[in-house]
Amino acid sequence: xxGITQSPRxxxxxxxxxxxxxxxxxxxxxxxxxxxxxxxxGLRLIYYSAAADITDKGEVPDGYVxxxxxxxxxxLTLESATRSQTSVYFCASSGQxxxxxxxxxxxxxxx
Amino acid sequence: QKExxxxxxxxxxxxxxxxxxxxxxxxxxxxxxMWYRQYSRKGPELLMYTYSSGNKEDxxxxxxxxxxxxxxxxxxxxxxxxxxxxxxxxxxxxxSNYKLTFGKGTLLTVNP
Numbered sequence: 001x002x003g004i005t006q007s008p009r010x011x012x013x014x015x016x017x018x019x020x021x022x023x024x025x026x027x028x029x030x031x032x033x034x035x036x037x038x039x040x041x042g043l044r045l046i047y048y049s050a051a052a053d054i055t056d057k058g059e060v061p062d063g064y065v066x067x068x069x070x071x072x073x074x075x076l077t078l079e080s081a082t083r084s085q086t087s088v089y090f091c092a093s094s095g096q097x098x099x100x101x102x103x104x105x106x107x108x109x110x111x
Numbered sequence: 112q113k114e115x116x117x118x119x120x121x122x123x124x125x126x127x128x129x130x131x132x133x134x135x136x137x138x139x140x141x142x143x144x145m146w147y148r149q150y151s152r153k154g155p156e157l158l159m160y161t162y163s164s165g166n167k168e169d170x171x172x173x174x175x176x177x178x179x180x181x182x183x184x185x186x187x188x189x190x191x192x193x194x195x196x197x198x199x200x201x202x203x204x205x206x207s208n209y210k211l212t213f214g215k216g217t218l219l220t221v222n223p
Contacts, residue, residue, distance in 0.1 A: 040215075042216055043155075099147075099201075100155075100157070102154030102155050102156070103154055104154050105152075105154050
């Protein structure tokens with residue numbers, strides 16, 4: 001199916017564990033983005049990528065790692081999860097200037 | 112001052128009302144403007160975009176941009192319960208920069 005998919009939809013992990021959130025898009029869009037959404041803060045950019053093997057930090061990158069070896073995949077890794085990283089994570093892609101297409105989100109709880 | 116300011120609401124209106132949602136911004140480099148709609152537990156979806164001052168209409172929705180005042184609005188006519196969602200404004204500077212800056216969103220409830 002064409003589109004952008006995130007997995008898992010829900011994840012509970014323990015403090016200190018490494019966890020990877022997956023994002024896959026089928027359009028071959030150049031740009032991909034990771035956001036977190038928290039009450040009172042809105043959407044905050046974590047990392048973005050302009051193409052395969054090109055990534056850059058956003059507003060809140062600390063504690064996160066990304067990679068983009070293939071155009072269609074943009075995984076986000078929390079190296080050592082903390083409770084402050086409990087959030088809803090959205091991946092998005094863009095192939096043109098007029099907007100992003102977002103995935104359905106991953107709801108992550110760190111206990 | 113934040114780059115984009117948006118009143119978080121919540122905003123509650125009766126069905127059929129005209130809704131006005133607004134954002135202000137401080138960055139003069141912003142050239143194109145978008146509105147996203149986000150239903151509960153879903154990702155944001157692009158609702159409207161515009162890159163010039165003035166009005167753009169799409170069905171019951173009208174996006175308005177006033178670059179001189181750094182102010183954008185989204186109007187919803189004949190609002191429906193299905194319009195109940197969070198509305199986020201977003202702005203970009205264009206060129207080779209694909210990054211968008213989002214407002215925090217306004218939660219709208221349309222009551223039947």
